[in-house]
Amino acid sequence: MREAIIVKGLGKRFNRYSTAKPHTIMEAALSGWWKLKPEASFWALRNINFTVSPGEMLGILGKNGAGKSTLLQVVGGICRAEEGSIKVNGRIGGLLDLGASFHTDLTGRENVFVGAVVAGLTRREVARRFDDIVEFAELKQFIDSPTRTYSTGMKMRLAFSVAVHTDPEVLLVDEHLSVGDVAFQTKCLNKITEFKNQGCAIVLISHTASQIQKMCDRALWLKSGEIVAYGEPEVVVGQYLSEMRSSTENSTPLRAAEATSSGSPLRGNQNRFGTMEVEITDVKVSPNTEIDSGDAISIEIHYSVAQEISAAIFAVTISRDDGQSCFETNTNQMGRLLPLVKGKGKIRLQIDRLDLGNGQYYVNAGVYEETLAYAYDYQWQVYPLYVRSTVNQKTILCPPYRWEFEGKMPLLDVAEPGAATYDLDKNNPGYAKILTQLENKQKPDFLIIGAQKCGTESLYSHLENHLQIIKEGSRDIHFFELNFERGVDWYSKQLTRSLASEKVILWEMTSYYIYHPLVAERVYKCFPDVKLIVMLRNPVKRAWMHYHLEVAGGSEKLDFEKAIASEPDRLKGEIEKIKADENYYSFNHQHYSYLSRGIYVEQIKNWLDYFPREQLLIIKSEDFYAHTGKVFSEVLKFLDISENTSKKYEINHVDEYSQMPATIEQELTNYFKPYNQELSDFLHEDFSWS
Amino acid sequence: MRNAGKVAYIRKITHFFDLLRVLVDREMKLLYKRSTLGIAWTLISPLLQLAVFSFLFRSVVPLNIPKFSSFAFSGLLIWNWSQTVLFKSTALITNHKPLIRQPNFPSAILPIVTTTTGLIHFFLALPVLLIFLAIDGAPLNAVLLLLPLLMIIQFFLTVSFAYPLAALNVTFRDTQHTLGVVLQMLFYLTPIFYDISSVPEKFKIFYYLNPMVPLIEAYRAILLKGMQPDWSALLILSLAVAALLPIGLGIFRRQSAHFVEEV
Numbered sequence: 001m002r003e004a005i006i007v008k009g010l011g012k013r014f015n016r017y018s019t020a021k022p023h024t025i026m027e028a029a030l031s032g033w034w035k036l037k038p039e040a041s042f043w044a045l046r047n048i049n050f051t052v053s054p055g056e057m058l059g060i061l062g063k064n065g066a067g068k069s070t071l072l073q074v075v076g077g078i079c080r081a082e083e084g085s086i087k088v089n090g091r092i093g094g095l096l097d098l099g100a101s102f103h104t105d106l107t108g109r110e111n112v113f114v115g116a117v118v119a120g121l122t123r124r125e126v127a128r129r130f131d132d133i134v135e136f137a138e139l140k141q142f143i144d145s146p147t148r149t150y151s152t153g154m155k156m157r158l159a160f161s162v163a164v165h166t167d168p169e170v171l172l173v174d175e176h177l178s179v180g181d182v183a184f185q186t187k188c189l190n191k192i193t194e195f196k197n198q199g200c201a202i203v204l205i206s207h208t209a210s211q212i213q214k215m216c217d218r219a220l221w222l223k224s225g226e227i228v229a230y231g232e233p234e235v236v237v238g239q240y241l242s243e244m245r246s247s248t249e250n251s252t253p254l255r256a257a258e259a260t261s262s263g264s265p266l267r268g269n270q271n272r273f274g275t276m277e278v279e280i281t282d283v284k285v286s287p288n289t290e291i292d293s294g295d296a297i298s299i300e301i302h303y304s305v306a307q308e309i310s311a312a313i314f315a316v317t318i319s320r321d322d323g324q325s326c327f328e329t330n331t332n333q334m335g336r337l338l339p340l341v342k343g344k345g346k347i348r349l350q351i352d353r354l355d356l357g358n359g360q361y362y363v364n365a366g367v368y369e370e371t372l373a374y375a376y377d378y379q380w381q382v383y384p385l386y387v388r389s390t391v392n393q394k395t396i397l398c399p400p401y402r403w404e405f406e407g408k409m410p411l412l413d414v415a416e417p418g419a420a421t422y423d424l425d426k427n428n429p430g431y432a433k434i435l436t437q438l439e440n441k442q443k444p445d446f447l448i449i450g451a452q453k454c455g456t457e458s459l460y461s462h463l464e465n466h467l468q469i470i471k472e473g474s475r476d477i478h479f480f481e482l483n484f485e486r487g488v489d490w491y492s493k494q495l496t497r498s499l500a501s502e503k504v505i506l507w508e509m510t511s512y513y514i515y516h517p518l519v520a521e522r523v524y525k526c527f528p529d530v531k532l533i534v535m536l537r538n539p540v541k542r543a544w545m546h547y548h549l550e551v552a553g554g555s556e557k558l559d560f561e562k563a564i565a566s567e568p569d570r571l572k573g574e575i576e577k578i579k580a581d582e583n584y585y586s587f588n589h590q591h592y593s594y595l596s597r598g599i600y601v602e603q604i605k606n607w608l609d610y611f612p613r614e615q616l617l618i619i620k621s622e623d624f625y626a627h628t629g630k631v632f633s634e635v636l637k638f639l640d641i642s643e644n645t646s647k648k649y650e651i652n653h654v655d656e657y658s659q660m661p662a663t664i665e666q667e668l669t670n671y672f673k674p675y676n677q678e679l680s681d682f683l684h685e686d687f688s689w690s
Numbered sequence: 691m692r693n694a695g696k697v698a699y700i701r702k703i704t705h706f707f708d709l710l711r712v713l714v715d716r717e718m719k720l721l722y723k724r725s726t727l728g729i730a731w732t733l734i735s736p737l738l739q740l741a742v743f744s745f746l747f748r749s750v751v752p753l754n755i756p757k758f759s760s761f762a763f764s765g766l767l768i769w770n771w772s773q774t775v776l777f778k779s780t781a782l783i784t785n786h787k788p789l790i791r792q793p794n795f796p797s798a799i800l801p802i803v804t805t806t807t808g809l810i811h812f813f814l815a816l817p818v819l820l821i822f823l824a825i826d827g828a829p830l831n832a833v834l835l836l837l838p839l840l841m842i843i844q845f846f847l848t849v850s851f852a853y854p855l856a857a858l859n860v861t862f863r864d865t866q867h868t869l870g871v872v873l874q875m876l877f878y879l880t881p882i883f884y885d886i887s888s889v890p891e892k893f894k895i896f897y898y899l900n901p902m903v904p905l906i907e908a909y910r911a912i913l914l915k916g917m918q919p920d921w922s923a924l925l926i927l928s929l930a931v932a933a934l935l936p937i938g939l940g941i942f943r944r945q946s947a948h949f950v951e952e953v
Binding site for chain 2: 014023024026028073076077078079080093094096100101103105106110113114117118119120121122123
């Protein structure tokens with residue numbers, strides 16, 4: 001592809017004349033012509049090489065006087081280079097000195113013609129585009145008024161519009177595009193992007209490093225007329241910014257370390273930079289230097305000013321301890337420069353919520369000169385901030401979030417069991433009998449159906465210990481609610497196969513079954529004779545444990561009080577959807593049902609609509625933990641398993657949970673009371689948990 | 691491919707004339723935008739000068755030149771065109787700074803624009819001159835058709851001088867003042883209100899070094915006497931212009947690289 005701009009070895013020399021250089025013919029005649037010769041010369045640009053392809057945007061960075069504008073002028077053919085070659089293929093359009101060529105006494109219309117013909121269009125071409133130009137500039141009703149009546153913004157708009165309607169193939173853009181209001185600026189930037197997409201090569205000068213990083217494909221950093229860096233914008237901009245920072249560091253006066261309220265001493269050029277014309281005397285982070293993710297914080301900067309300063313910019317960044325900046329803002333962004341009077345003052349930044357991930361951070365505060373060219377005082381990694389978050393992974397952000405799943409639940413990743421092979425002792429007298437059972441038996445003998453966090457895991461372990469496991473099945477098969485379409489054949493392969501005496505027993509445990517509205521019916525339809533074991537715990541405790549489970553799993557970001565308060569919202573319509581669509585999976589129903597799962601009476605009633613009471617064993621978890629042996633015997637009895645092999649079992653470790661706040665506990669106890677009462681009445685057994 | 695090149699070339703020519711046209715148009719508009727008398731000003735100034743000359747050289751110091759009104763007015767119009775252009779050209783670059791800062795703006799067009807504007811004013815004054823000629827009983831015959839030729843020669847002569855002057859003013863800001871003095875002197879040293887025949891023979895050689903002299907003589911031969919001009923003098927002048935124009939343009943071109951830095 002033909003490059004749009006090729007610059008090779010470019011050098012632009014400026015002459016410096018003696019102060020005695022004659023400015024008039026008279027002086028020259030009197031003082032002698034030799035004084036017209038330049039005294040010295042310097043290179044404003046030297047050894048500049050770059051290319052810009054069609055459709056590419058090059059950003060030029062550099063401080064004032066680095067040669068940015070001169071480079072643009074040389075590329076635009078406005079002035080000539082002494083060295084090297086510049087090749088520009090295509091028509092050059094310039095957004096330089098916008099509106100300067102407009103004569104104030106002429107009307108907008110007249111100026112458009114002059115401007116567009118000067119830019120390279122013929123009169124006929126201008127006439128054809130005239131309406132578009134005026135429309136883009138949004139100046140239809142003013143076009144026949146003299147431009148002296150225009151505001152600066154209007155003039156700029158018209159000039160921009162002329163410039164973009166001249167079909168440039170190479171576009172030179174000077175400085176920030178401060179053309180008119182924000183809406184028009186956006187329009188201009190969009191137009192420039194559009195040109196780029198149409199294959200226009202663009203060279204853009206900007207003070208704003210971020211703008212270059214955002215818009216350009218390449219960046220070039222000029223310093224005293226020479227290229228410091230040329231390449232990927234991220235890299236060049238990064239280098240540029242770090243140099244800007246270190247040049248601030250170099251101008252920091254040396255002084256002894258000072259103590260701060262945070263405890264870390266301030267050391268010039270290590271964690272404190274600036275000229276000290278304004279000093280930051282303290283930075284207070286409230287309410288605390290240790291917060292929970294999502295909390296509000298306020299950062300108060302105390303400063304003292306030695307000499308009145310016409311305009312300053314305060315900036316705050318929050319960075320990780322590895323220096324990664326997570327948040328950055330300054331007072332300039334609110335569009336105001338702050339004049340500072342001599343003396344002391346305070347400025348406060350209020351952050352409504354800080355959704356940072358878990359870890360150590362620092363609040364960095366700075367006060368800068370009005371163009372951000374250098375810092376008066378910048379204190380870096382002095383004021384610590386610790387953010388606690390429930391998410392333990394390395395992450396910067398931790399905004400409030402939750403997963404919402406709609407549509408069909410993908411099949412759980414359960415390994416398909418291979419052909420049944422059983423490691424049985426062939427010398428066992430009942431071997432043949434057992435093998436026959438294993439080969440023929442498909443139906444589960446019993447299911448542990450819940451409820452969640454009510455000790456079912458414990459019971460499961462006891463059963464595993466008591467029965468001889470021939471083949472361990474999958475835990476939490478979730479067949480009847482989430483994997484039902486896989487079919488009964490798949491299901492029976494997943495079941496745990498175990499042996500009591502010579503009897504083969506198939507079973508499983510999924511604690512979501514009891515709560516899921518479709519399961520009772522499905523179980524009944526598939527296995528009407530199956531025995532069901534239910535364990536119930538005090539629903540207040542259950543909710544608390546359930547909440548901690550979700551927090552640990554990363555699904556819950558709210559605190560307990562908010563979580564239970566938002567439960568009605570989260571579950572709204574979910575049961576209806578589950579019932580309406582067999583394939584619907586409700587994440588919220590499974591995970592955010594802290595209270596709803598504790599309303600046992602509704603669930604038990606649903607199951608007893610299908611199954612006779614004798615087929616259902618209901619155990620109170622509290623009883624199970626208090627009198628394990630006795631309750632377990634009841635379970636075995638219920639399952640028609642002999643207790644002969646019964647051993648003593650130790651109680652499984654129960655997770656330590658922090659204490660629920662008493663007020664909430666009371667509230668929940670009251671909440672569940674009527675439901676518990678109803679359950680007690682229904683089952684003629686005490687489930688009041690009081 | 692050749693066709694495409696031809697199209698591009700034609701477009702370039704069209705664009706040059708379009709640019710000349712909008713810039714002349716702009717200059718004309720700016721001259722008269724805020725004046726009620728408008729274009730009439732171009733006539734009032736030479737007419738006033740003519741009135742003064744008529745009084746001086748008919749009543750105070752009688753010169754006894756036949757058809758004096760036509761004689762002096764023609765001289766004034768011809769001289770004014772070149773003088774105005776040269777005077778303005780010294781300020782061209784400084785006055786058109788925003789234009790020369792546009793990418794690829796051909797700043798060499800600016801002296802041409804100013805000269806063209808002067809030509810238009812010259813044209814606008816021609817009817818008045820013709821009235822004077824008619825009143826004075828000038829022959830007004832077919833040689834008048836030679837006028838455009840003289841105008842072309844004067845046009846390029848003026849442009850040739852406008853180029854270096856425009857360039858010079860960038861280095862020396864007093865060019866305009868100095869030029870004002872020089873032009874004033876030249877005004878009197880050019881036979882505008884007097885006849886070259888009254889200049890003593892020993893000074894005549896200096897007069898013929900002044901390119902305006904053969905030009906004015908030729909104009910007057912055509913306008914006042916209805917005679918063919920002195921072709922040999924015109925040929926020498928044309929050759930001189932053909933040599934001066936590239937030199938002037940060369941100086942301008944060389945300097946133009948520094949316009950942006952200097953202004």
